[in-house]
Amino acid sequence: MRSKAGSWLSIAAILCLAAPVRAEETLELLPTIIHLHSRVSSGENSLDVLVEQAAREGVGAILLTENFLLRFEYGLFPLRNLVRRQIEYPSVLTYGIDQYLDLVRQTALRHPEVVLIPGVEVAPHYLWTGSALTKDLTMHNGQKNILVVGLERPEDYRALPVIGNGAAGRYGWESLLLLSPSFLVVLGVLLLKRKRVRRYHIGGMTLTERRTAWGPGLVLIGLGLLLLANNWPFTVSPFDQYHNSGLRHYQELIDYAHLKGAVSFWSYPEAGDFSQHDFGRLGTITIKTDPYTDDLFKTLGYTGFGAVYQQNITAIDPGKEWDQILLEYAAGRREHPVWGIGELGYHNSEKRLTDVQTFVWVRQRSRQGVLEAIRRGRMFAVQRPHDYTLLLRDFSLSQEGGKRAAISGEELRIAGQDPLLVRIKVEASDGSRRPLRIDLIRSGALIRHFEGETPFQTIYRETPPLGTDKIFYRLKIMSSHLLASNPIFAQRLGDAR
Template sequence: MSRMLRLQMSSCGFPLTFLLLFLTPLSSPAEKQWLHGAIRINSNISSGNRSMAQIADEATAAELDFIVFTDQLVARAEYGLWPLRHVVRYAREQPSIVTFGVERYLEQVRETAAQNPDLVIIAGADVAPIYTWSGMPFTENFTVHQWSEQMTVFGPDSAPFYSNLPALGNEAHGFFMPGTLLKLLPLLLLIPGISMYRRSYSSYADAQGNRIRIFDWPRMLAGIVMVAGGVLGTFELRPFTQSLGFDQYGNYGTKPYTQVIDYAHSNDALCFWSGPEQRMEQVKSGVHFLTVPQLDDIRFTFRHNGLAGIYPDNSTAYRPGQLWDYMLLEYVDGRRKVRPVAIGEVDYHGLWRVDGIQTIVHAEPNHDAVLQAIADGRSYAANITVLDRLRLTQFEVSDAAGTTAGLGETLTTGARTVAVRIAGTRSPDKMEFTAVFKLVVDGEAVASLRAPAEETFEIVHDVELTRDASMHYVRLYMGDPAVTFISNPVFIHRPTNADTP
């Protein structure tokens, strides 16, 4: 805070005003640093077996700088018999954010963050917007498809945001115009139905004074059917439940996932595809649960922030010319508007190390800065096997003029040839580890660069930009066939009229 002292003095008959300004030193803003974090953590609120407080303690002990809680938003499987699927139905539900309570969930995240001020804690959710059924109940082929095809959505600290995420089992309830009124129309059948029922019988007194009742059974049955149809039809239409535009019985393609992506995008949330190539098959209570890789769904959806590049399963999407490069080329060519970023997903449930797979971002140590760095791709991801042996400290591209750009940044240059610089540190007691960086330029592997067996190393390699385009990118990965390290790209903008060698 500044302090100001005003003194008035006179000299030679002229008043002089001196303004003395004393400034106490202001704290400078935090500088960017490499922050290690774990994304996609499940607590015991859903499918994990440890509390948020316990997980935060583990993360602190592992020297993590940030963690992202993404418990399952909803875990409910429901099957109904046609034509009254919402009336004659069977459902099974597991613990989730919805069963726990969205506001309670966010409050626990806030409390955990308050108790751990040196750890950036971010709220999120695992969202599986749709699953589909095939086969018939009580048969061997009765199957739930894509139960685990999920998206990791995180960032907002708002209960309405999570309450309105479009996913089966998370539909909003209330009075919606004109939908609610239209869905209440079957109740109009009660008017003729009750009238017909009341007119289906009559009575009179015979000569002896006995009351005789006469029933018109067809009319009575018609009245009962109309009343039952009106009531059951109204229940089936669920007038006070907002329709998502899809259900678990039809083929809706990528529509449910696009709705989640668009909703997240419009609310400034980050949205990543989880475990793109995971395959899950199990049987529960006689029902098969089957999830197969969803690479096509990722490829043909837009505006999401990217995908898990490293996660506890096999992956091919990171390989040169495969899915991730396909999306990156779309981005640099202007056919994809949101930058597709690769992150590491630990998929933590308490069964292994919370720091087993990390996303390392270059950012200031605060909530918003970490989120922005993830969105920009100022990050790399690696598993603990690599991180115990090697840490990246620099990955940048420069031209002959000395202009430089790092992870997630764009170098504008007229040069066709640029220099790639990789710098890092290695554990002195684990020099036997063979560290080979694969360099990918515009979707093609161009070099394998071995890190020297030195505690502090640097690699410089010249790259020629041969693709006929104004935008290019370079990225790194390590490990084949199982990826253990992956960097986001450095982008290069070379104006179309540039002809500098």
Template sequence: MSKLLLTLLLFTALAPALAVGDELRPVPGVIHLESRAGGSPLTVEEVADRARKAGMRVVVFNDKFTNRVEYGLPPLRNLLKKSEERGSISGYGVDLYLREINELSRQHPDMVILPGAEVGTFYYWAGSISAFVRDVLSREGLSRLLASGKGAEEKIGKFDYRQKQVDRGLKVVNFHKDMLVLGLDKADDYVNLPTVSNRKPLVLAWSGLLNLWPLPLLVFALIRLFPRRASPYPYALVTQPTAMPSVPERSQTGLRRARKSSLLLIVPSLLFLVNNFPFFQPKYDQYHGDQGSAPYQELIDYVNARGGLIFWSAPDISTGVFQAGPMLMETRPYSPELLNTRNYTGFAVFAEGMKSSGLPGGGWDKVLTEYVKGDRERPVWAIGELDYEDGDWIGETQTVFMLRALNRQDMLAALREGRIYAVTGSAKVPKPVLEKFQIWDAEKQHWAEMGETATVRGLTKIKIELVVPPGAEVRNLRLIREGQVVWNMEVTGSFTEIIELDYQREKGMTYYRLDLDSQLIANPVFCRFPTGRPAL
């Protein structure tokens, strides 16, 4: 009896500690850091050390997977080509890259450090072959396309790009239309990423055998080059057994001509065989114009099939059109891809996602509205993207994870399930902390977290706990439902309140997301209405 009593007392004493461990707590992190593998002057150790000093506890590296442009002349595009490459994971070595980051993670058990990649899955060339000869083979050539830090002086004027393409020469389009990939465990998962520069995926079809067309031509030429040496006059050996038959001059001339023509066939046959290898063509290449969303959906499906996570990077990109030596590099905003593609994990709302995509009624709200109406299989989440190479601004843009335990599994689960928010601002000024953003679930009798769905009966009860650093400016806190601002308040300090909204509808779903002055963006909490009245 005494042992049982002691056990109960110990359990009672430990219960508060266990409950604390079950509580979600905000853990700051940074996504899209670059290292020496991708051209940064810093090693992974140096980058992680800077992140730690900035207070980050989750670090995700996203060096460029490939960083190469290539142009080949038809019909021997794989032989008569010029390419230019800069720092990338594929050039550095996938195995080495993963090994360095995983070893770094083991050395820092109080942090979560993950490898990932920035993947430019597709680009294409616009222009003519004559432009290739003039531009690509020039002294500067392709090298300027990959040069870092293109300044404002190289940016083409607002209306210059409307000039005829022939006046502009050769142009590479959508080279910086990127996605962020993480959560892949195997080196082969990276090696086989479907990208134009990686020449994957290959189309394994019977039509690929047509690329073997030089082979019969080569065999025919070899047969003509080495004919069987039969006697032209076999009957002479019968009448005069000791006679040496001679080949007429005309036959010798024909043989020499056959050999010359065979050599003329052998050379191009071998060239085309080498050019066509491995005979099966990639599904997409850079020579057949814009392929729309298809190459990006291919990458999304590939990553999902291997259990990874994938985010659109900088959908509201402002790079525009740049003069890169004698050529143009063009990547225009691609926020429509948020609607055109499906089953990706999310997008970077900061720093290049709040010009249109993350605003009320923007692309993100349209995607979320499609989800609650049943027109989309899964929602998408907002993250903060740093795109850091060097400098003292490593904490400027953060993704804050709501975690119960600081480990890889819980961190990936938070990303996958939407238990995150993005925040941006000066790296030297403390940022507001969103402790709670929840909706009361009347069915389960608990508070639903970001990314979860609450069953709502009657009033919608929304709990917000926001910690704002002392001396902060007045900020506008607002709630957004299906693209509309339905509640807002100016806050000057910390804010804790349960907000009640009188909104119901016929059976269906809606969502609420939180926006603090367009500098802190919380992911949505969904509401399900089992019964109700029409929306007000």
């Protein structure tokens, strides 16, 4: 009978011998914070304080997401720009775009140990329903946000297609309509210049009276100037907070970010928002944002979404929204996969900087290296307790006898029917023994559930599934916290789409 020590040695030998060699250079696992605010916008701390604290916690990179614009207004028809109520909070636009980018540059120079990447949190659109007359105004989607990270030039920020960003307006044929009240001014001036002549015959005499149409002329001039002031600066914006345009503005922002080389993420798709505020004569105004996981299906081209944050999340469960979107990509109905990130949403000390992290496998510790890894999905997201974090030391896919292994964000080409090997290795950062529940998901279906404790290591073997579509594997790991890996794809040779 083989001894227990001999059995463990045999298993270790199998694990070592079965491990394929990666063709790529060694990757560094970089703890990263995504979604963080400083005093530039809605945070309570300076950027220097945040970066210093992050460095002490071992964080290697920060993706800043200062609020780009926090200005909300409601105007009364037909003079919506003149008769309006406006509320504005600190943002990148109020701070100054050039000043913001310079602050990030200077802070990065003072703290080279942390890769600091500028970004913004954007609410592309919001919508009013109800009426000020009936005092039932509701503002929708004020917290329906997209994170845009990696824009480098000030002019790229200035042109962000966002409601309230006047710099994004343009001149077009519609501008002529906005200038049309000038005809009222011209008509009023003509009336003032034109003398009204009346003749009276008294006996043998004719009296002539010349009168100026002061009343109508001044009314037309005043009305024209009022409308021109309301229409200033005569630029045309596609954004209108009084009409529902669906997801058009959100898709426009995603496309713009992609065009400029930035990454974009739907933020907190399952987190709703509801509050009510007394605005005096306007009555009680309701602020409301419903969860919007369905919008992940209805938009294209974004980099990813908040898959792990400090809330119960169902979109990453087997077969749910994330898997359905990945299946669309696997079937060729999407050009790019959608990645999951860990989203912190840090504003103040109510959270810790390490409560939610995204661990990124980078080729180089730089802005370009971090963004390249995120674009390719080489990362996993962790919601962690105070004393330790789960670390996914290995999650890779290979074919028995093959020399290449694919990791999250990569694709393995399958040849023949040799078994596929899924390697999983999970540790606790403090080296302790922690209970684990691991779901291995293939193409939306839960194919294996593991129970164990850290350090945990296994190899799952299966025959390659038949079919021409890509397949993908991903992990959902539950302990006293949550870990979600990004998918690894596989496809048979000759079946690439």
